[in-house]
Every structure is written in C-alpha cells, then in structure tokens.
Amino acid sequence: MNNLEISWIFLEIADLLEIKGDNPFKIRSYQQAARLLAELDEDISVYWANGCLTELPGIGPALASKIEELLDTGQLSYLNELRREVPAQLRQLLAVPGIGPKTVHTIYKHLGVITLKELKAAACAQQLRDLPGLGTKSELAIKHAIDLLDSDRQGLPLGEAATVAYELAEAIGQLPSVVRIAVAGEVRRREEFVQEALLLAAANLNNVSDILTTFSSAPYVRKIISMEKNKVTVLLGIGLHVQLVVVDPSAFHTSLCYFTGPLAHWENLSLWAKQRGFELTASGLFSYNCGQPLTLQSEEELYHRLGLMFIVPELRSGREDVLAAANGTLPQVITPEQIRGDLHLHTNWSDGRESIASLAKAAAQRGYEYIAITDHSQSLKIAHGLDAARLIAQAQEIRAVREQIPDLLILSGVEVDILPNGQLDLPNDVLSQLDLVIASVHSGFKQDQETMTQRIVAALRNPYVDILAHPSGRLLGRRPAYQVDLDMVINEAKLQGKILEINSSPERLDLNAKWAAKAKNLGVKLVINTDAHDARRLADIEYGVSVARRAGLEIGDVINTWPMTKLKELRKKACDA
DNA sequence: GCCGTTTTCGGCCCGACTGTTTTCAGTCG
Incomplete structure (x- = not known):
C-alpha cells in the first residue's frame, strides 16, 4: 500500500461520509490528508517506521491509526464498515454536475438508486421530481447532465491515468531483467481520456513470467483481468485497466x-x-x-x-x-524545453499554496526566464481574491522577491474575473498598473450562449486584458464547457490582438487541440500556462505542450516560447491597437 | 477529523445562485 493508494482510500471515505451527511470538517480532514499523501515525496511507511506520522500537518491520532492499519494489513475496517452503510458505487453520482452529497443521499434513500444508469432511468421515468427538495427543473437538469457525461466520458482523465502509468513503468523498469520500459498507447498519445494504459517492456523472454507476476502484485492492482505468455492486463483500484506487454529487446x-x-x-x-x-x-x-x-x-x-x-x-x-x-510538411512541433516562462500562477495571496518566493525559486530551477504572478481578483471570495489594495501590497512583495532572484523576471499580474455582466472585477486604473492581465470566467456558468459569448467578447475588448484563460471552462469528466461560441471568441481575440490560453492543468486542457488549431489558423497567438497553485504543478506544462503539439502549433504561435523583449512588443502593439 | 497566543472545547474559507421552499437547503467555485 503506497501513498497514492492510501490517498484514494481517504478520498473514498470523504465521499462516503459526505453522502452519509457526516460532519463537514471531519470530511475536510480526510480530504486534506488525501492531498498531503498524494503530494508527499517520502514514502509514508518511512514516517510510520519512525513513529512520526502525527508530525505531518493534518494527521492526528485517528488518521495515523488508520494509516497504520492500512500499511500493516492492507485493509481498513472503518472503510469496510462505511461501505456496508453506503454503497461505494454511489460516489459516481457525485460526478454529475448539480448533484451533491445531499441529493445523492435523498435519491438513494427514496429510490434505492446506486448507479448512473439507474439514475438516468429514474430521471426518464420522472421519479426524481417527486422527491423532497427536487422538482421538474432539477430532474431535467440531472438528465441533461448525465447525457453530457455519457458523451464526454470514456475512461479516466489523462492526468490521473498518466500519473499511475508512469509510476508503474518506473517500478517495472527497475527490475534487473527489464532492459527498457516505456508508456505507450493513449497515455503516450496524450489522449484526454484513457481507457487502457499500456506499458511496454523489453526483456529477455526467459524472464517474462517473473516480470508479469511482479507487475500483477504491484501496488494499485485490484485484480488480474487476463494473463498470456508475454502480457498481462490488470484492473487498478482507481478503475483503470493497465496492460503490460513484454517483448524481445530487438523488437522494442x-x-x-x-x-x-x-x-x-x-x-x-x-x-x-x-x-x-x-x-x-x-x-x-x-x-x-x-x-x-x-x-x-x-x-x-x-x-x-x-x-x-x-x-x-x-x-x-x-x-x-x-x-x-x-x-516534409509536418509542423515543427514545440517541446517542453522551449517554454521560457509560465504566465498564469497562483500564490498564497489567493488560493495558491506557496509564497511568491518559493514559487519563483521553483520556476527559476526549471530554467524559466520569466513568470507572472496572477492571483484571483476580489469577487472570488473562496479563493481570497485580491482587491486593489492587496494587489498593491503584493506588487511590493514581488519587487522584493525580484531582488532575491535577479535571473528571473517576475511580472505582477492578476487573473481578473469576468463578471456575469461582462464587466471586469477590477477597475481599469488598477489593471493598467499591472504587467499582465489574465481574464477568465469563474461564475455564472449557466448563462446562455449569446450572453456568455458577449460577456467574454466584452472582456477581450478591454484594452488592459492580455490573455483569456481557460476559454471553454470545462473540467475533464466533471464539468462540460459552458455554452460559448468559441469561433466568435477567437475572432474577437484576433481583432483585439489578444492571446488565448492553453491551460495545461490535466483537469482542464483548455483550449483543446481542435480550438487551438483554429486559433492558430486565424493567426491568433496562444500561451501555454499551468495555472499552478503550487510549485509541483509547474510540471503540468508538459500536458499543455502536448495539446499544442496535437494542434500543430509552432514556436511562432506560442508566446511563452519567446524572449521577454518580443513579448513586450506584442503587448505594446495590442495596447496601441 | 485536526488544532491550539481561542489550549482540551469550539472553530475550522465564504458568498452567490438556483430551485425549491414559503423562508431556505443544496451546490458550486
């Protein structure tokens, strides 16, 4: 049992407790512990062996004893009890936008509905509208949301699948008989959803059965689906199929x-x-x-x-x-090494988790020439969005950090909310003082296409906006894009000389390759940003680069492959326009 | 569940929107 597996178990507990209606703060404790474990560099068993589990922030005696039980027995009696009380399959209903834990509970209690399929059937049979707290509108919204999930969702989002696939590959690659290892298939092609992860190992074929057996008993594996003489397919606890194929080195x-x-x-x-x-x-x-x-x-x-x-x-x-x-007409696709900076980053001034200095140091270590600090603006309360006064204070801190890291240019920026009426969340006299302004939508997702499109177009017409972030607003497998005419948005970006973002977060990948290619064909420039909320997520840039590659983007299309001097010229041209 | 210059209990991130109520619960970011 490794860190990530325990993390998944805590997330399952959090979901089941939510559906049960347990104390929200207890639920948050499990979620925070899950995140801690997922991001912990050291193996959790090391802390266990040293008897210092509770020294980890957010791990108290109760969680420590659960971690101990998991490491010791591979089981958790508390989770087994919970599963008896609340069917674990109910978790999949939480993925339907508009359905939260309370609604899941109500639907389960009254109708016994457990799976998405049953939920859809219940909605079609008009059984949801009579439940307490639900009505015809909710029933229709739920049915619509499931339809969107059905068409969108085929497998696990890339980010989750890739993390596990590469970790398993690394483990297999360390076996002495394995000469080479690679991740192939959908993960290597960077498909947005992965149905099956494919690992390819090169080894002397006399050792195949040992390799397959080791793999089958690796962490994450829940059961073996099939085993043949040179390959095995397993199902992971996270619900992903993984196939390992072993071939002779000459055929690798x-x-x-x-x-x-x-x-x-x-x-x-x-x-x-x-x-x-x-x-x-x-x-x-x-x-x-x-x-x-x-x-x-x-x-x-x-x-x-x-x-x-x-x-x-x-x-x-x-x-x-x-x-x-x-x-010879393939595009000269860009590489992660050509990225010179990240222009969409959050710090602990809003909902990021690190100071400006530590994020900047991490960016400098990656060899970046420049970054932009772009925390949220005031209306995004949950993220502690910044008002004008705090932006000024932040700019002061940025100036101080610049002196500590002279080789990195740190731009003072903001990710300003585009309010439902198309106004920006900060006045122009504030925006005009910043080095970089990103605009994006974080509220009012249900507006009709005309309203949403005009809202975004209005933002693009603001002279101080440089970049439109995550233009479609989708979250892979969780939230469909809002209704927006992206053709109009791209045209307006072209007209106003604005830059469209390819958001690299594997939860978003937004713009996607199709729209990024359309933008390129119209001559609109793009930027590949991570939207990182901590230094670790700076590595997500690789996913955004893959989107750009699929879209056929080249250096000339992606502004953060450019030196800062050229970037500044672009900005000046847009302001003069 | 965790945590502690609020220290063994009480606080823990907040406000808008929506659809369902007929004064508010549930969901979302």
Whole structure:
C-alpha cells in the first residue's frame, strides 16, 4: 500500500461520509490528508517506521491509526464498515454536475438508486421530481447532465491515468531483467481520456513470467483481468485497466510504435513501408531484399528508414500524418524545453499554496526566464481574491522577491474575473498598473450562449486584458464547457490582438487541440500556462505542450516560447491597437 | 477529523445562485 493508494482510500471515505451527511470538517480532514499523501515525496511507511506520522500537518491520532492499519494489513475496517452503510458505487453520482452529497443521499434513500444508469432511468421515468427538495427543473437538469457525461466520458482523465502509468513503468523498469520500459498507447498519445494504459517492456523472454507476476502484485492492482505468455492486463483500484506487454529487446522500437497506435496510424505506416520494399510488423522492420530485420536504435530511426519525418505521438492519426511526414510538411512541433516562462500562477495571496518566493525559486530551477504572478481578483471570495489594495501590497512583495532572484523576471499580474455582466472585477486604473492581465470566467456558468459569448467578447475588448484563460471552462469528466461560441471568441481575440490560453492543468486542457488549431489558423497567438497553485504543478506544462503539439502549433504561435523583449512588443502593439 | 497566543472545547474559507421552499437547503467555485 503506497501513498497514492492510501490517498484514494481517504478520498473514498470523504465521499462516503459526505453522502452519509457526516460532519463537514471531519470530511475536510480526510480530504486534506488525501492531498498531503498524494503530494508527499517520502514514502509514508518511512514516517510510520519512525513513529512520526502525527508530525505531518493534518494527521492526528485517528488518521495515523488508520494509516497504520492500512500499511500493516492492507485493509481498513472503518472503510469496510462505511461501505456496508453506503454503497461505494454511489460516489459516481457525485460526478454529475448539480448533484451533491445531499441529493445523492435523498435519491438513494427514496429510490434505492446506486448507479448512473439507474439514475438516468429514474430521471426518464420522472421519479426524481417527486422527491423532497427536487422538482421538474432539477430532474431535467440531472438528465441533461448525465447525457453530457455519457458523451464526454470514456475512461479516466489523462492526468490521473498518466500519473499511475508512469509510476508503474518506473517500478517495472527497475527490475534487473527489464532492459527498457516505456508508456505507450493513449497515455503516450496524450489522449484526454484513457481507457487502457499500456506499458511496454523489453526483456529477455526467459524472464517474462517473473516480470508479469511482479507487475500483477504491484501496488494499485485490484485484480488480474487476463494473463498470456508475454502480457498481462490488470484492473487498478482507481478503475483503470493497465496492460503490460513484454517483448524481445530487438523488437522494442517497432513494438513501441505499434502499441502507441492508433491502429489507423500503424496500418498506414505498414502500408507505406510495404510500398517501399519493407515489411513492418510489431516484431521488426524487414527488408524484402535481405529478409533480415533491420537493427533500429530508436523509434525515430524507424520513421527515418521509411523516408519519413518523425511523427510525434500526439500527431499520429491515420493517413494524413504519414503523407505530411513524407512531404516534409509536418509542423515543427514545440517541446517542453522551449517554454521560457509560465504566465498564469497562483500564490498564497489567493488560493495558491506557496509564497511568491518559493514559487519563483521553483520556476527559476526549471530554467524559466520569466513568470507572472496572477492571483484571483476580489469577487472570488473562496479563493481570497485580491482587491486593489492587496494587489498593491503584493506588487511590493514581488519587487522584493525580484531582488532575491535577479535571473528571473517576475511580472505582477492578476487573473481578473469576468463578471456575469461582462464587466471586469477590477477597475481599469488598477489593471493598467499591472504587467499582465489574465481574464477568465469563474461564475455564472449557466448563462446562455449569446450572453456568455458577449460577456467574454466584452472582456477581450478591454484594452488592459492580455490573455483569456481557460476559454471553454470545462473540467475533464466533471464539468462540460459552458455554452460559448468559441469561433466568435477567437475572432474577437484576433481583432483585439489578444492571446488565448492553453491551460495545461490535466483537469482542464483548455483550449483543446481542435480550438487551438483554429486559433492558430486565424493567426491568433496562444500561451501555454499551468495555472499552478503550487510549485509541483509547474510540471503540468508538459500536458499543455502536448495539446499544442496535437494542434500543430509552432514556436511562432506560442508566446511563452519567446524572449521577454518580443513579448513586450506584442503587448505594446495590442495596447496601441 | 485536526488544532491550539481561542489550549482540551469550539472553530475550522465564504458568498452567490438556483430551485425549491414559503423562508431556505443544496451546490458550486
């Protein structure tokens, strides 16, 4: 049982307690402990062994004893009791926007509904409208929300799947018999949702059964779905299927390409190879002339041998990508190393969790040239949004930190709320004093498309706004995008010379690749930001870069691959316009 | 559940919106 697994268990307890209607502060304790565990660098068993579990902030005697029981027995009697009281499957109902714990409780108590499917059936049968506290409007809203979830949700959001996939890969990679390990499939292609994570290991095939057995008993694994001679599929506690395939080292690079997929890409690649006198299979690239497999040093070499530019996984689709690789017309996609700074960051001045200084140091360590501190504005009460006076005070602190870290340019910015009427949450005379203004929507998500679009367009017309953050407002698997005409938004951004954000948080990935590509085609510039609320999340930039790659963005399209001098010119041009 | 210059009990992040009430509970960010 490792940190993340215990973290998931605490999250389950928190959900079940919520549905039960338990003390909200007790629930928060479990949630905070879950977060602590998920982010703890050291293995929790080390704290246990040293008898210092309760020295961790938020871990008291009750939580410590639960952690002990989990580490000791792999079980938790308290959770088992809770599950008897509250079916764990009810948790999935919490994912429906508009349904909270109380409503789940009501629906379960009166109708015995447990699954999403049953909930939808109950809504269709008009059984929800008669429940206490619910009516026809709620019933319709719930039905609508489930429909949106149905069409949106196919698997686990990328961020959750990738975290576990890479951790499992690292563990397998440490086995002495494993020569190479890679994450392939949907995770490698950075699909927004992952149905099955795929790990590929290269090893001497005499050792396969040991590797498969070790993997099957790894942390996270709940049960083995299938086991064959060189592969095993398991189901993780988090609900994700993971397949591990072991191949001979000589077949690693072709197998990696095959298992990265998608199938249409592989088929077109094989066809292309055949037309050029090769046979391409997962086990190797063969020349018809000699019949021997060619020795490949990398997946890149496979593409080059076929006379193609290397196609990054994010761009692999079917026929067009192979043709573009042949014609040399693939975009020169950007890499995480080309990102020079992060322009959307939160600190403990609002709802971030670190000081300006510690975030700035972490950014400097990543080699960034610049960052922008962009905390929330005043109306976002829960996030302790900043009013004008606190922004001025924050600017002072930023100036002080600049002196400590002279190599990093720290911009004084804000993420100002676009209020439901299209006004910004801070007056222009305040915005005009800042180095960077990000605008975004955090309220009134249910406005109709016309109202929402005009609201955002109004914000883009404000001369002091530089960037529109997370333009669609979606949260993957949790909240659909609000109703907005993004074509109009992109057009307005073009007109006003404003920058659209690709929000890298794996919960958002917003804009997505489709809209980012549309923006690029209209000549609108984009920025890849993390929206990080602590230093650890600066690493999320990689997800945003993947969105940009899938969209075919190049250096010229993404402003935070530019040096600051060029950025300033862009800003000046927009202000003069 | 945790925590403590409020120290063994009482506080713990807050306000708007919505749909359901007929004065407010539930949800959300």
